[in-house]
Amino acid sequence: EPEVTQTPSHQVTQMGQEVILRCVPISNHLYFYWYRQILGQKVEFLVSFYNNEISEKSEIFDDQFSVERPDGSNFTLKIRSTKLEDSAMYFCASSRLNEKLFFGSGTQLSVL
Amino acid sequence: AQSVAQPEDQVNVAEGNPLTVKCTYSVSGNPYLFWYVQYPNRGLQFLLKYITGDNLVKGSYGFEAEFNKSQTSFHLKKPSALVSDSALYFCAVRDNNDMRFGAGTRLTVKP
Numbered sequence: 638e639p640e641v642t643q644t645p646s647h648q649v650t651q652m653g654q655e656v657i658l659r660c661v662p663i664s665n666h667l668y669f670y671w672y673r674q675i676l677g678q679k680v681e682f683l684v685s686f687y688n689n690e691i692s693e694k695s696e697i698f699d700d701q702f703s704v705e706r707p708d709g710s711n712f713t714l715k716i717r718s719t720k721l722e723d724s725a726m727y728f729c730a731s732s733r734l735n736e737k738l739f740f741g742s743g744t745q746l747s748v749l
Numbered sequence: 750a751q752s753v754a755q756p757e758d759q760v761n762v763a764e765g766n767p768l769t770v771k772c773t774y775s776v777s778g779n780p781y782l783f784w785y786v787q788y789p790n791r792g793l794q795f796l797l798k799y800i801t802g803d804n805l806v807k808g809s810y811g812f813e814a815e816f817n818k819s820q821t822s823f824h825l826k827k828p829s830a831l832v833s834d835s836a837l838y839f840c841a842v843r844d845n846n847d848m849r850f851g852a853g854t855r856l857t858v859k860p
Contacts, residue, residue: 668846680793680839680850692846728792730848735781735800738848740792 639663643729643741650719651749658714658744662731669712670730670738671704673697680728686712719748751776751842753823755851762830762858770825770854772840781843782823784814785850788836796838799823810834830858 642661650656662669671683685692686704703715712731716723726745730738753774762768774780781800785793797808804816814825825838835858840851 670848672850677787677789677837679852682847682849685846685848687846730793732848735843737783737795737798738793739795740785742792 641741647745649747660712660729666731668732671714672728673725675725724748751844753840753842753851755854768830772823783841785839
């Protein structure tokens with residue numbers, strides 16, 4: 638079965654630093670997503686992306702966050718100035734229209 | 750905006766007994782409903798979905814879910830629980846580009 642891949646699996650950074658989380662969605666999918674999960678609890682929606690622009694974003698996705706699809710395969714989440722509360726597992730997902738989401742295995746971000 | 754609610758944080762059942770994990774939804778149009786499972790230190794895995802058609806949907810690992818329009822529910826069920834079913838279960842609703850998840854229910858199946 639096709640997979641969404643995320644790198645790195647773990648990222649440790651200092652507060653105030655910029656981080657970029659990378660994702661390679663499934664090749665024929667058109668919809669891309671970022672979610673985060675803190676301490677194995679609720680899965681929180683961050684942003685959805687379609688046709689090279691943001692479709693929807695949550696209140697969590699403030700000016701510190703940005704997404705980009707720099708080429709035909711990668712989908713990145715950038716956090717400009719990390720805060721302690723940004724520590725979480727970040728999941729990338731992709732899908733076709735109105736179909737199930739395929740999730741990557743996540744990037745565990747630790748902000749010290 | 751669409752949303753789902755999972756009223757139980759935790760469900761405990763004995764192995765071999767039937768299990769139910771509850772989910773209710775709120776949508777403005779036709780609901781596209783999903784169940785996902787998350788095992789420890791893993792991403793979310795798709796279990797099953799309801800788009801249209803039969804109200805009883807069968808999915809992976811022997812799970813099924815019943816869509817009930819009058820009660821706006823989409824409860825996950827399994828006739829006979831296994832210890833290996835212990836995991837975190839998420840109900841989700843999709844509206845075009847957006848999928849939102851419930852808070853999750855931790856299922857523990859005891860031998």
